[in-house]
Each structure stands twice: as structure tokens, then as C-alpha cells.
Amino acid sequence: MVFWKFxxxxxxxxxxxxxxQSHLVQCLHDIVLRQFTSELTCxxxxxxxxxPEIESKILKDLNELNQPLLVVCNYEYDDHIIKPESGDxxxxxxxxxxxxxxxxxxxxxxxxxxxxxAWNSRALFVVVIMESVGLPPQNQEKVETENAQxxxxxxxxxxxEVIMLRSTRLSDENVRVDRGTPTVVVxLRSTRLSEENFRVDRGTPTVDVYTYFPYSSLGxxxxxxxxxxxxxxxxxxxxxxxxxxxxxxxxxxxPEYLPGCPIKISTFEFEPVVMYPWHSDDGTEVVYKGGLEIxxxxxxxxxxxxxxxxxxxxxxxxxxILLDNGSWTGVLRELIEGVSDMAFGAVYYRCHISGDVIxxxxxxxxxxxxxxxxxxxxxxRWTSLSRVFKLSLWLGFILGYIIIxxxxxxxxxxxxxxATVGNKSLTYTKLAKCFLNLWAVILGVSATEDIPKNTVxxxxxxxxxxxxxxxxxxxxxxxxSYMVDPGLQHQISSVDELLDSRLDYGMVDTLESLLPxxxxxxxxxxxxxDDIEVCARRTAMxxxxxxxxxxxxxxxxxxxxxxxxxxxxxxxxxxxxxxxQYITTSVQKGSPMLARYNDVIQRVVEGGILDQxxxxxxxxxxxxAARNFTVPVxxxxxxxxxxxxxxxxxxILGYIIxxxxxxxxxxxxxxSRQ
Numbered sequence: 001m002v003f004w005k006f007x008x009x010x011x012x013x014x015x016x017x018x019x020x021q022s023h024l025v026q027c028l029h030d031i032v033l034r035q036f037t038s039e040l041t042c043x044x045x046x047x048x049x050x051x052p053e054i055e056s057k058i059l060k061d062l063n064e065l066n067q068p069l070l071v072v073c074n075y076e077y078d079d080h081i082i083k084p085e086s087g088d089x090x091x092x093x094x095x096x097x098x099x100x101x102x103x104x105x106x107x108x109x110x111x112x113x114x115x116x117x118a119w120n121s122r123a124l125f126v127v128v129i130m131e132s133v134g135l136p137p138q139n140q141e142k143v144e145t146e147n148a149q150x151x152x153x154x155x156x157x158x159x160x161e162v163i164m165l166r167s168t169r170l171s172d173e174n175v176r177v178d179r180g181t182p183t184v185v186v187x188l189r190s191t192r193l194s195e196e197n198f199r200v201d202r203g204t205p206t207v208d209v210y211t212y213f214p215y216s217s218l219g220x221x222x223x224x225x226x227x228x229x230x231x232x233x234x235x236x237x238x239x240x241x242x243x244x245x246x247x248x249x250x251x252x253x254x255p256e257y258l259p260g261c262p263i264k265i266s267t268f269e270f271e272p273v274v275m276y277p278w279h280s281d282d283g284t285e286v287v288y289k290g291g292l293e294i295x296x297x298x299x300x301x302x303x304x305x306x307x308x309x310x311x312x313x314x315x316x317x318x319x320x321i322l323l324d325n326g327s328w329t330g331v332l333r334e335l336i337e338g339v340s341d342m343a344f345g346a347v348y349y350r351c352h353i354s355g356d357v358i359x360x361x362x363x364x365x366x367x368x369x370x371x372x373x374x375x376x377x378x379x380x381r382w383t384s385l386s387r388v389f390k391l392s393l394w395l396g397f398i399l400g401y402i403i404i405x406x407x408x409x410x411x412x413x414x415x416x417x418x419a420t421v422g423n424k425s426l427t428y429t430k431l432a433k434c435f436l437n438l439w440a441v442i443l444g445v446s447a448t449e450d451i452p453k454n455t456v457x458x459x460x461x462x463x464x465x466x467x468x469x470x471x472x473x474x475x476x477x478x479x480x481s482y483m484v485d486p487g488l489q490h491q492i493s494s495v496d497e498l499l500d501s502r503l504d505y506g507m508v509d510t511l512e513s514l515l516p517x518x519x520x521x522x523x524x525x526x527x528x529x530d531d532i533e534v535c536a537r538r539t540a541m542x543x544x545x546x547x548x549x550x551x552x553x554x555x556x557x558x559x560x561x562x563x564x565x566x567x568x569x570x571x572x573x574x575x576x577x578x579x580x581q582y583i584t585t586s587v588q589k590g591s592p593m594l595a596r597y598n599d600v601i602q603r604v605v606e607g608g609i610l611d612q613x614x615x616x617x618x619x620x621x622x623x624x625a626a627r628n629f630t631v632p633v634x635x636x637x638x639x640x641x642x643x644x645x646x647x648x649x650x651x652i653l654g655y656i657i658x659x660x661x662x663x664x665x666x667x668x669x670x671x672s673r674q
Contacts, residue, residue, distance in 0.1 A: 024167055026241040027207040027233040035124055035250060040091025043070045045109045089120035098130040103149050110157050117356060121590030124250055125162035147227040151212040158590030160253045164210040207233035213253055221261035254592050257305040266331040266340035268313035272556040272617050273346045286310050293344045295613050296604060303600045311340055319347055319510040332358060335586055342587055346553055348514055349582040359589055362598045363582035364605050368551040371574040373498060374543035376491035381645040384482040388475050397471065404464050405434040408457055415454045425452045442468045483644065495576060498546055505546040506535050515579055540570035548578060559621040
């Protein structure tokens with residue numbers, strides 16, 4: 001077997017008799033072959049105090065093995081020795097202790113192993129306590145106390161799939177186990193030994209296998225105070241070793257139900273995932289009663305029967321950012337410090353940048369970060385008279401009016417020279433009269449009664465009448481539409497247009513740590529929105545601000561608070577998606593409940609329950625906003641003074657111009673008389 005050479009080298013470290021080496025090596029060898037997987041690396045950790053040459057001997061033997069095995073010496077080491085070759089986590093650990101201070105030795109090994117990025121607290125751990133002789137019966141209480149201390153230390157590091165091997169000797173005068181003798185398997189089932197007969201004499205070296213159950217009884221929630229003897233490895237006179245009970249050495253440690261065990265939550269109010277906070281009178285308690293993630297938490301609570309305890313919102317931020325000193329703020333700080341078990345509030349997946357301090361559950365919402373900008377403002381209604389035609393058409397119309405007027409005047413002047421006295425035209429002999437008569441045709445009123453008698457003038461005049469009729473008909477057709485709906489000004493439609501505009505823009509601080517592109521020079525005018533609600537209100541009401549924020553959250557806020565009388569949002573979003581992010585829940589590194597959380601979350605998502613919650617929230621938001629609608633449903637809009645604003649402006653201008661002209665004439669007349 002591949003481990004025999006390593007385990008033989010391991011036996012050299014244990015300066016005991018060959019018999020004692022054999023049974024301990026056999027026990028560990030059997031555990032490795034039955035429990036460890038060959039696909040993942042096994043880490044063997046030990047400390048050498050008196051024999052540093054042992055390290056080179058073991059590494060030399062291991063160099064010939066075709067096995068993913070890694071040996072770590074914690075007394076003297078090189079930094080490169082435990083760097084993983086890939087991104088995989090280690091699958092198992094063997095911690096070997098041979099010093100007098102068991103607890104300190106194990107603690108130092110854990111500290112060293114946790115410093116590696118491939119540390120895996122959910123791996124299988126085997127703690128081997130090396131002793132030269134068996135302890136006498138009077139020291140059994142000391143052994144149990146020492147075991148409890150070691151297991152308490154492993155629980156501090158969220159290591160629960162752990163067993164401890166301790167060498168001992170049977171103290172009974174003679175232990176005989178015959179065929180058919182009933183034995184108990186971890187107080188859960190019984191079995192019978194199949195061998196015909198074997199004898200284990202007094203003094204035979206054995207190995208006791210201990211473990212602990214942090215949730216073994218009601219009211220014990222994550223307490224590693226007692227240890228349980230799982231099985232005992234014995235060796236027959238023929239040198240064949242086996243376990244007496246042959247039970248599973250790594251039984252399930254986390255029960256399905258944890259009645260009364262608290263689960264501490266770090267979160268804050270953030271629609272639509274965490275809503276409707278309730279505070280106690282003294283301000284020490286807070287409970288959230290609605291929201292997508294609160295409903296998800298309630299499902300987890302029902303599945304585990306745990307008690308939910310909400311912490312007060314953090315005072316140093318919401319989601320949390322990474323500071324220059326390597327620490328975090330917000331809910332992530334509380335999670336890393338161990339004061340809470342779970343943190344959520346539309347927290348984006350960030351285990352790719354903080355996976356060494358936290359872990360993330362299965363993502364359950366795919367969100368987008370989108371730019372929200374003020375919607376384009378309506379054009380001034382006084383421009384509705386001129387917006388029917390484009391500027392080029394207006395210029396062409398005016399140019400044609402001038403050309404036709406001058407042309408008729410020239411033709412009349414020439415025709416009057418050669419015409420007889422009775423055929424001369426007196427109306428179009430002056431240029432001003434030509435302009436006035438053709439303008440009358442444009443307005444659709446009658447021109448002078450003196451119709452030109454010249455055929456050419458009549459043809460030109462008739463063509464102008466036809467042209468004016470066509471233009472006037474089109475103009476009057478669209479004029480009412482432009483009065484009712486004056487149209488919108490230019491709408492910002494891209495990030496480049498936003499950055500080139502004079503608008504201020506902002507975002508929450510946590511986006512900078514997730515999206516490094518935001519620190520580029522092109523976003524140097526960015527501002528931090530401490531309260532996204534205030535920034536959204538400024539965007540909707542003042543129209544001088546833009547925000548980069550979560551689509552699911554901003555759309556909900558807009559649907560509830562910022563819609564016009566037609567139900568349309570008061571701010572618009574760019575079609576371009578800045579980034580796509582997964583919303584997840586963060587838990588402590590190595591949390592033993594992560595698998596249980598993921599199981600509930602996956603069932604909720606795959607069953608469509610989360611989508612149903614979201615549809616209900618949006619429907620409630622629509623009903624809430626509908627109470628503020630003032631325009632009845634329909635296609636008809638009554639005209640008001642506001643719609644006819646441009647017409648009244650023209651009327652006032654028409655009154656002002658003749659009045660000023662009249663006053664100028666009076667003043668000019670008085671001056672001329674003097």
C-alpha cells in the first residue's frame with residue numbers, strides 16, 4: 001500500500017517498542033485507506049523537537065510515492081512547503097503530537113495550517129496522540145479532560161469532522177470476546193463479531209478512537225465539552241488488527257433539527273430584501289418582518305428549528321468594505337469577528353476576494369448593477385408652434401415665400417409696362433402688397449379683390465395657393481398633437497454621454513471593492529452615496545444626479561415611491577448593464593451549518609418559491625403606487641391653458657408689437673412737429 005512506506009517512516013519518530021509502532025501504524029493505515037479520498041491532498045502535520053534529521057528521512061521516503069500527500073513540519077519550515085499547486089482545498093489532515101503540552105502543540109499546528117489558502121475546516125481530521133506507555137487507570141480522568149480541551153480547540157477553528165487516536169493498554173486481567181458476543185455501535189445499533197474466537201490479554205496495546213458531538217443534546221449548541229469513545233483498535237496475537245465495533249469513524253455531527261439553538265444575524269433595512277423593522281421600546285432589540293431574504297431566513301428557521309436573533313445594524317457601514325489595514329467594516333466585520341453567524345442584505349458574492357475570512361452560500365438572486373439617470377424633460381410648450389416642421393423646412397418655406405413674392409412683383413411691374421391702361425394691375429405693383437397678399441394666402445384668408453389679369457401671374461399665384469394649402473393642412477394636423485405632447489429633450493443613453501454631461505453621479509462604497517474598474521480615471525468625479533435613498537430621491541425629484549446601483553433594489557424603490565401619475569418611474573436606466581452580480585448570504589469561515597443552509601436555499605430557488613415572493617412584492621408595490629395616480633385611464637386629454645401656452649405667447653407678442661409700433665409713431669409725430 002502507498003501509505004506503508006510513509007507510516008513506517010512515521011514510526012521512526014515514535015521512540016517506542018516495535019510492537020507499539022506496529023499497532024498504531026496499522027490503525028492509522030486502516031483509517032486512511034477507508035476514510036480518505038485519493039483525489040484530494042492529505043496533509044500530515046507534526047513537530048520535531050529532538051530529531052530534526054527525521055524530516056529529511058520522511059520526505060525522502062514520500063518522494064517515491066505516487067500519492068497526493070503533503071508533509072508539514074511546524075517546528076522548522078519553509079514558506080513554500082505548504083503552498084498548494086492548484087486551487088483545490090485539502091481533503092484530509094493528520095496531526096501528530098508527541099510533546100508534553102498537548103493543547104499548545106495542537107493549537108500551534110492549527111495556527112500554522114490555517115495560514116494556508118487551501119485550508120479546509122470541513123476536511124477529515126485525525127489527531128494522533130503519541131505516548132510511550134499506557135496511562136494507568138487513575139489518570140483516566142486526566143485523559144478525558146485533555147481530550148475535551150483538544151476538541152474545544154478544534155471547535156474554535158470550526159473543525160468538527162475530527163477523531164483522536166490515543167494509545168493505551170488493556171488493564172483487565174483477561175478480555176475474551178467470543179463469536180456472537182453483542183457489541184454496541186455508538187449507542188445506535190448493535191452487531192456481532194464474526195470471528196470464532198480470539199483472546200486479548202492484559203497489557204495488549206490498543207488505540208482508542210475519540211470524537212465529539214457539538215449538538216449532542218438539547219440545549220447544547222456548538223459546545224465541545226465532552227468526548228465520546230467511538231471504537232477501539234485491537235491487535236490479535238497473530239498481529240492482525242481491527243476495530244472492535246467497526247462503526248463509522250466520521251458519523252454525521254450536525255443534526256437535522258437544532259431546537260432552541262440561536263442563529264445571530266447581521267443585517268440592516270434594505271428594500272426589497274430586508275424590510276419592515278420593528279424596534280423594542282428600549283431600543284435593544286430589532287426584528288425584521290418582511291423582504292425576500294427575511295422570507296428565506298424564515299424557511300431556514302423552519303427547516304432547522306433554530307431561534308433567530310437579529311443584531312442592531314452596524315454603525316460603521318452596511319455591506320462592508322476592505323480597509324487599508326486589512327480589516328473590514330459593516331456586517332462583514334461582525335461576521336469575521338464571530339459576533340454573528342450570518343450576514344445578508346443584498347450582499348453581492350465576494351468570496352473570490354474575501355474567501356480567506358468568510359464563506360458564501362449558494363447564490364439565489366442574479367442581480368445587475370445599472371446606471372440610473374434623470375429622465376429627459378419635456379420640451380417647452382411654447383415651442384410647439386415651431387416644432388411641427390424642422391428648421392430646414394421652415395427656412396425653405398420662408399425662402400419660397402420671399403422668392404414668390406418678389407417674382408410676382410417683378411412680373412407685374414414688367415406686364416404693366418406693356419399692358420394697356422385697363423389691363424394694368426394696381427394691387428401687386430408694390431413689393432409690400434405682394435408680401436401681404438401672399439401671407440394672407442398662407443393664413444387661409446382672402447387676398448385682395450384685384451386679381452391679376454396676367455396669365456403668368458395667375459399661374460404663379462395659383463401654385464402658391466396650392467402649396468400653402470398643403471403646408472397649412474399638414475401644420476394644423478400635427479399642431480394639436482404637439483400641443484398635447486410636446487415631446488422630450490435629449491435622453492442620456494450611454495455611459496459616455498453621462499460622463500460627458502455635467503451631472504454628478506454616485507454609488508455605494510461597497511461597489512468599489514467589488515468592481516475595480518470604478519477606480520479608473522474616467523470615473524474620477526464619482527461620489528459615495530452613504531444613503532442610497534437620498535441619492536435616488538435627488539435623481540427622481542431634482543434631476544441633477546445619477547446613481548450606479550442594484551437593479552432589483554432600485555426598481556422596487558422606484559415602483560413604490562418614485563412614479564408619476566401614469567405609473568412611469570421618475571428616473572430612467574441605461575440599456576447598458578455595467579455588471580452582473582450574484583446575491584448571496586455570507587457565513588463564518590468553516591461554518592458547520594453551511595451545507596444545511598445551502599440545502600434549504602437550493603430547494604427554495606428550484607421550487608420557484610423565491611420567484612413567487614418577488615412577484616408578490618412587485619404586485620404590492622404596484623398597488624401601493626396606484627393610490628397616487630391622478631390621471632384616469634383613457635386616451636383623451638382635455639386641453640388646458642398649459643397646452644395652448646404657445647398660442648397665447650404668439651397672441652401676446654402680437655399685441656405688444658402693434659402697441660410699441662403705435663407708440664413709436666406717436667412719438668415720431670410729436671418730434672417731427674417740433
